[in-house]
Amino acid sequence: MKLPKHVALTSVALAGALALTACGSDNNSGEGDTGSDTGSSVSGTLNGEGSSAQKNAIDEAIASFSANNPDATVNYNATGSGDGVKNFIAKQVDFAGSDSALKDEAVDGVVETDQAAERCAGNPAWNLPLVAGPIAIAYNLPGVEGLTLDPTVLSEVMLGKIKNWNDPKIAALNEGVELPSTAISVFFRSDESGTTDNFQKYLSGSAPEAWTAEPSKVWPGTAGEGRTKSDGVAQGVKNVEGGITYVEWSYATDNQLGVAQIDNGAGAVELTGESAGKALAAAEVAGEGNDLKLSLDYATKEAGTYPIVMVTYEIVCSKGLDADKTTLVKSFLKHFASDETQGTLEEAGFAPIPAEIATKVNTAIDAIS
Amino acid sequence: MSTITGHSELDAEPSGDKASTGRRGDRIFGGLATGSGIFVVVLVIAVGGFLLSQAVPALLKNDANFLFDRVWEVNDSGMRFGIPDLLYVTVVSSLMAMIIAVPIAVLVALFLTQYAPKRLASPAAYLVDLLAAVPSIVYGIWGFYVFRPYTTGFQDWLAEHFGWTVLLEGPVSLGTVFLASIVLAIMILPIITAISREVFAQTPSTHKEGALALGATRWEMIRTAVIPFGTPGVISASMLGLGRALGETVAVMIIVGTNPGIFRFSLFAGGETFASKIANNSAEFGSSSKVGAFIAAGLMLFILTFLVNAAARVIIERRKAFSE
């Protein structure tokens, strides 16, 4: 007697599921017909994984790319640089996003570049810098705007050696600013992060005597409170008066936090797209040929240059993917590197890659086969 | 048994087919059941074997004492890691959650089975069940973004007045173990309640009516009939809840801040549990020896929950021996 009722229920559920299945749509571009972008549209699925620092940037690029290519899907899973590289090597994804280039020295007995070459059927993998973003020093001090810090004082603040905001060392850099006696609450990333790595590279590069820890993805300090992800540290600062952290620019502005000016020796520099762009323009290519690994001058004393910047690379096989994927990778990266896409990134808190490097990136993308 | 066989032969008389179906069906059905049981055994051995095989190489490379050294430096260059801080935070947060949740859950289960008007009982039970329907990630974002601001005043007050006890010493961090314990308590409440309720509801009405007939008040009836009958069930329910609290990952990860190097025993500090330690770092499991260190932590969590479950089992068995 009870079976028919079960069957009835199950079939209702099934019918519902089918109805749901039938009406799903991937088309979010509004007007239905999106094939207006010439005949060059590509199709297929491309999977990427890695750095969470570039998530907002690559999402912009994916959004405009999908609008132009209605049959192509690009997924980007922002789990972290280490995981991205690991899964790229394990052939889990087609490209990786990483805040540091593939390492060419041995770690744990294995060399990342060799492993990547093996994954690409014997061809080298290339580091292509496509996203550049400043790291903001975000703080929460009501009434204090335009706080200025230099690398030495910043190091001591982040290490907990300077405990209050009205410390003479901070006051010396901020003449005419009334500093409260609020205790400093340091927030740092408790998950391993490329942002932590790059921020430490800046500190040890510009204030080596104050910051003695070897830069790594793990925060070495023992003061303050760790929180996961960029949002976590930004929320921390937002909730605690006297809080300070290092975080990607967009999180500082989205949370309406104060952003400190950095004095690297040539006067206080405010964080703007332009001042961060200057630091990137001074970057030099350290890789060979089409491998565009960059090296940044963190200790720069160039006036008007905001020195705390990080670069995110897309790591791709130079050869060795199947033909369909290759077309898709090239098409997507081309779109990503284009002036048009790069121009939209500033709104999301990034700085466009300088023209000189962009040209090199384009050459490299063309050389992928 | 022989009389039963006799009956079945009698029944089978009209069609000899029926009995043989029964026997073959029995063999298939019994085989399926036994097979499932064996599958579970194999599965757990596989998980355990994997955990051990991944943890041992990392433990051999460990330059610190795994059980007693309070460090966690897992780099590709060298490894020094120990678990006392993780163990402390895991156990304290879960015990706190239990202390809050178990009494409430038992009372709620009693309300649902013994007190609530018949018409109200089942929708009320459904309400509590719904708490189990809230995913842990929702508990996490609710606990940190919505609930936390309401607890800061209370936490500050406790730290101010009871700060002399090590457990409640200030200053109060942003995401505290205390807050996580409250959220964990809410998360395990429906689990403990649901099972306690099922068990209380099964109290033989003869026991209850007997107690009432002897002039017991409702509470005395509950104390003498319902609770003794339900105790093993409540204990196993609590242990299930404790197991969930010990291993809860995402909610703890979202709520509790970390504070390496400045570990405090206070509930108002941050910290990491075994599970949140693994989850916080799962995105960056670069090399196998690094993963091994976290798997070793996972293994400890595994052993911890196992001990809890084993203890519960012993209690239940002893109870059974008494009641039968």
Place this chain on the structure above:
Amino acid sequence: MSTLTQDTVSPAPASPIDKPNTMRAVKDKLATVAVYTAFLIAVIPLVWILYTVISKGAGALLNPEWWTNSQRGITARTVGGGAYHAIIGTLIQAAITAVIAVPIGVFTAIYLVEYGRGKLARAVSFMVDILTGVPSIVAALFIYTLWVTTFGFERVAFAVCLALVLLMIPVVVRSTEEMLKLVPNELREASYALGVPKWKTIMKVVLPTAFSGIVTGVLLGLARVMGETAPLLILGPPSKAINMNPFEGFMAALPTMINGERDQVVQAAYDRYWGAALTLIILVMALNIAGRLISRFNKVSR
């Protein structure tokens, strides 16, 4: 309360026998108050969470696109798109998990209660206990090394389901076992006495009697696995597009949708992750109601 105090005061001197009686009455009242209060305390967080999720998430759900469109081509900063891809992903994963875990779980429970004697039964019961203690993140790591490292497969939705199966089996076994144990032995004996074979007795007498309890257990298990985030973090990379193939490509799910947007503070993303949270809760609630209907029909037919 005032009448209560009067009761305790006035008859006390009258008779010594009355005194314990009034104490007993007070205790009884206190217990009643405590029990009602406990229930109120238990309901507060539920109401609060539901209110939070509904007030923050309902806006997203009211847009019909939410139910028909994916997030393909939508960035955190832009409003629009829907959760269709994640809803369908979560449903598919839950269905596959249940299809694998429920039979194994129920049969294991049947083995433990109806067949298991001796060493093997004790081993199985012991192993189920251990499985209960496996944290979701460890289960996910186990499947990761099995699926990816050992077999070299790609991370797909099916691998997530396997990790979820590990988490769901002990829940189903324990709840089913508990329910089967509560089935009176007289029922089994009556059935045997009528010459019904053991397997038919289990199928037609034991299981139907325990059915509603088993359904409750299965639903608790499903509620747990549908909201699990940890295995998805390791084994189920999210997608913003629709993918219904559990064996190929990234598949979206509601928990990963929440987790992905949780990192964002802009309004569009904020609305979306609370919307996804509300959707997930609604899905689990719908399952719950369906389960209740089934067990009610079942009772009627008995």
